[in-house]
Amino acid sequence: MKLLKVYISVFCMCSLSVLLNSCDDFLKEEPLDMKSSDQFWKTKADAESGVNALYFGGVPYLHNTDVGGGWTPKATMWGGIVSGLYVDKRKDRTFTTASEGCNFNIESFDDIAMKYWHEFYKGISRANFVIANIPTMTGVLDEATINNYVAQGKFFRAYGYFWLVKEFGGVPYISEPYTSTEGMYKERLSAEEVYKKIEADLLDIVNGDALPNKTFYDNGCYVTRAMAQTLLAQVYLQWAGAPLNGGTDYYGKAAQMALKVINDSPHELIHPNGTTDDLSSAYNVIKTTKSSAEIIYAKEYNYSDYSVGNSYACRSIGADAFQWGVFHPGGDVLYNAYLPCDMLLNSYDPADIRGHEKQFFFREYTDAAGGTHTLNNAGNWAWFDENALISGHDGDYNMPVFRFAEVLLIAAEGLARTGHEDNAVGGAKYYLNQVRKRAGLMDETATGDNLVQAILTERLHELPLEFKIWDDIRRTRLYPEASTETGKLKWTALSSAQIQNKPDGSTRAGAIPEYALLWPIPLDEIQANPALEGHQNPGWN
Structure with missing residues (x-):
């Protein structure tokens, strides 16, 4: 395992800061070293530093980003807190108070929207520098290394844009590194156009051989083929639902990409035949492991x-x-x-x-x-x-980011929504029941919409602290309510569902307006970029 790459990245960013940022405010970092672009991308160490930096900022850094300093919810938690299914008990931030009070106004949400926006584009900027410059280093790096480094860059660029499009809808798409302000202000592409560009990056690397077919830990904690396949399966699952409503085609694509991980990768569940409920259980191993094949990607x-x-x-x-x-x-x-x-x-x-x-x-x-x-x-x-x-x-x-259990559930949902419900190999219940079996539960026998609801419930029960619920609410427009059936949840239309903790300890019907499923475009960005003026997300004006 090379956690050393994270450690190095803190220092390599000092010399890379001039290179790995746009001149725009949302990408600004304070340069601590004046090494210029014509001095960088010359040595093997430069290339390694550029790639290592991908793991330090951008989406992975959400695990380090908070609301406004101090002891506050991390950026990974914000969607779950808006959902009301999770509560910040400290309650000393405007965002938390506004969310619990259903005051979805731009003044209360602009600061966290800016933190998201800045972090995602920072990571994308770093990826763009890797993608553009590594191929020029033919005299320093061999072809296989160049291809691998570019593939890692494309993974993190796709990862950054996936989070951007989920959080904000259509966004400016930047695919080249900026070294000046010329041409830097872009108009928003539609969400569908952004998704297509994400798909293109990921298909390029999952269909190639630049990434190894190893587990995350066996690959020194660098990007693997299964990581890229899992991300693409998540992309297709989100694309299938609201607001793009890609439907059956994309549920099918999500299932097929998940099946590639299931059938062709070295990943597997911990204790697949059932686990104990002591400190040696699969769930405690997931917590403590730095070697398990269940972990497809983790924040180190x-x-x-x-x-x-x-x-x-x-x-x-x-x-x-x-x-x-x-x-x-x-x-x-x-x-x-x-x-x-x-x-x-x-x-x-x-x-x-x-x-x-x-x-x-x-x-x-x-x-x-x-x-x-x-x-x-x-x-x-x-x-x-x-x-x-x-x-x-x-x-x-470490913090798990992608796990094999989630891949099984993506396959199950994609298959269930495309009419493949069987409990035999290749059917939705076959993959769903693998997750249930480990948890000590009987096989699920539901069909139709009840099966889809069972899979959504299983996602929440299996991944309660891995920050998946807000994405599930947004793409399904459904919200989990208590059920009279043991071990079940009733997934109800968001517009009429009883939303938890609005305010803390209370429920309120229809408390989350549909426009609040996207964050507002940060006001500083609208002021800085003339192409964004007049294009705020509806409802946040």
Whole structure:
């Protein structure tokens, strides 16, 4: 594993900052070194630094970006908080207050929209420099290395634009590195046009041989073929739903791309025949592993060796845990930044191991002296890092981004929505029930819309702390409500559904207007780019 690439990237960005930024404000970083473009892209070390930087900014950096400094929800959490299915219990940011109060106004959401916009385009800028300059280094790098580096650049460019189009709809598409302000202000392309460009980048690399068919960890934590295939499967799944409504064709494409990962990659579930509900369970291995083939992509951390730490632990447990006298987190703060609502916690079947204590969530902790402590609210065990919290520093656990279980569920949904429901190999229930079997559940037997709802429920139960729910709400325009059936959720039209925690502890019908499913275009960008003037997302004017 080369977490060293993340560590190096912090330093390589000093010399790359002039190169890897647009001159526009949304891409601005403070240059700490004046190495110019005609001095860079000359050596093998330059190329490695440029590629390593892809893993440091852009979409991966959402795990480090917060609302406005201090101990606040990370950017990964913002959609789930808007959904109301998760609550920021600290409540000291305008965004959180506005979301709970259903005050979807541009003043309250502009700051976080700008953080998204800036981070995505920063990552895209870095990718564009790699894609444009690496092919010129034929005297330094061999052909296979050039092709691999360009493929990594295309992966991260596609990844950045995928998040942009999900969050904002149509956006300016920039495919060349900027070294001056000339021609830098672009009009918004339609969302469909952006999706087509994302697809082109990903098809180019999944259909080629530049990326190895290895697991993420076996490949030193660099981009693999399965990573690109998984991203493209996610792209097709989102494209199939709202607002583009690509429908059957794209559900079919999502399923077929997911099946490539399932059938042709070295990835597999941990404990596929069923797991335990103790600290050796598959879900605890997912939390702690830095080697498992279930992980297709993870955000790397390693505080112990490189001081590049995971700060989710502080956000995994309520402030009442301070009273125990056990934990001394960095910054002296503990709080539930992303607390699942009771409706979600109570929706797990009693037999579902994922809902058991110390699998994804927990309420009790036993300290080294044998004292047992009970939390006022559930904590997120998937993020809890005992050593980090006791020692007062960030942790070492990686954060899963793509997992094989999600790929199985993408295949299941795509097949179910295209009429392939069988429980035999190649049918939707065959892949769905692999995920359920590991969790200790009986096979799903539903058909039609009930099967689709079962798959959506399984996505939420399997991936509750991996930030998938907001995308699912946006593409389906459905919202999960409590069901009278054990282990089920009732997916209801968003416009009339009972939305959780609007405000905290209450529900409110139809509390999320459709326009709030996209963020506003940042006001600073509209002011800076004449081509964006008059083109704000509807509802945010």
